Amino acid sequence: MHITASVFINDDESGLHHDYEVWLEKIAPHEPVSGYRHNVGEDNADAHMKRQVMGREVVVAITDGKLDFGTWEQIFYGEFDGRRRKRVLVKIIGE
16 A cells, blocks of 8 residues: 555566566656656656556455456565565455
């Protein structure tokens, strides 16, 4: 629950994790920090943009106490500005 962190679902594959890092850095590079208006006094504008692309929450179905996921799918926490304390909120709605 922080404006520069993300939660998303995808395959747990190291090449994909690397590709996400490279791709996100291309569309919202950290440098030059001076290239972002938000960075007057801060340096995390890129983290806000990366979070916007990756999303802030996921909704998952649970059947008989188990997540309804594909074979390789998992829930991931994306940390784009690691200087602040974070917390995770899990809400269960339904039966």
